[in-house]
Amino acid sequence: MVKFEDIKGFVFDLDGVIADTSVYHSKAWHQLADELGVAWSDDLAENLKGVGRMDSLNLILKTGGKENAYTEEEKEKYAAKKNTNYLSLLKNMNASAILPGISDFLKTLEENDYRLSLASASKNSPLVLEQLGLAKYFEKRVDPTTLKHGKPDPEIFARGAEVLGYKPEQCIGIEDAKVGVESINAAGETSVGIGDPKILHEADINFTDTTQLTLANIKAAMKVGEH
Template sequence: MANFKDIKGFIFDLDGVITLTSKYHGQAWHQLADELGVTWTKALADGLKGISRMDSLEMILKAGNKENDYTEEEKIRFAAKKNDNYLTLIGKMTDEDILPGIPAFLKDLAAHNYKICLASASKNSPIILEKLDLVKYFPIVVDPSKLKKGKPDPEIYVRGAELLHLKPEECIGIEDAAAGIQAINGAGETSIGIGDATELSAADIRFARTTDMTLVNIEAAMKINA
């Protein structure tokens, strides 16, 4: 792990770190399931987490024994409709949806002249940043459509460091999922995990809550783990 004094940039994941968009994905899939006549259950909702759009649709259709009822073209239309539902829902987001402690942390990073980048797999992240009124903190956003591989591959974090014009060892990446921590570590950057200690055991530094993530706490953790 790097020394705190060598850190010049922070690369953020979006969902689970800055805000929670998973609930909106769930609501959008629920709407589509209702339209398709598929019973929505908690088990189905939990099974969709972290799954691609088309795989999620297949899971919903299978839950209703409808996986063979539609053509590929119809399935593509259903997936597009889900995304439209999702965009409508996130259109109602405001700065009230930012996770606790994040506005103060971003303000502190800016005050100390750290470079900041967003590294989210979501193609909708620029829209979400706008709704949260956080665009001013994220002049640099990795475009996931230009990447060849998704997390846990390190490509998105490697690209983030490149866009910041920093070496990997000068960057800290922040994630809430094991695949994201694997991506940060694979890029040669210092990893911060937000959440469950067991799931995020590979993180260099872990905080239980977003409110615990401050420059003072990060510096202290890096000294302890050095």
């Protein structure tokens, strides 16, 4: 593991790390799954975390044994419908959706001159940041429309370091999804997983929730890793 002193930047996922937008995504996908006649489950909801829009739709269809039931054009329409549902749910979002401890963590990073970027697969992330009042922290963002591969491919987190002008080993990536942690690791960054350590066991550092996400805790965990 790299030394804490070598870290210059932090690359953030959005859903489940900065704010609980996954709730809104789940509701919107659940609505669409019902319409498509696919049974919704906690496992399906978990597997959709951190996954792009079309990949999510294909996963839902596969789960229901309907992967060949629709043309690409029809799939595009369903994906667009999900997004419309999601955006209408988002209108109710405000700073109360920011996960516990995140506002303080972002302030601390800014005060200590770390640079931050956003690596979210969501095309709506700029809108979400505005709604939350956190856009000022994330001047650098990865544009998901420019990516060729979704998580767990390293592309999005590699780009997250690149937009900051840093090497991957100078950055810490923060994720709450298994595919996201795999993406961070494959990009060569230090991974922090937020959530169940059984699911996120591949993370270099694991915190069960965002209240534990502090610079001091990351420093302590990296010092332990050096020995």
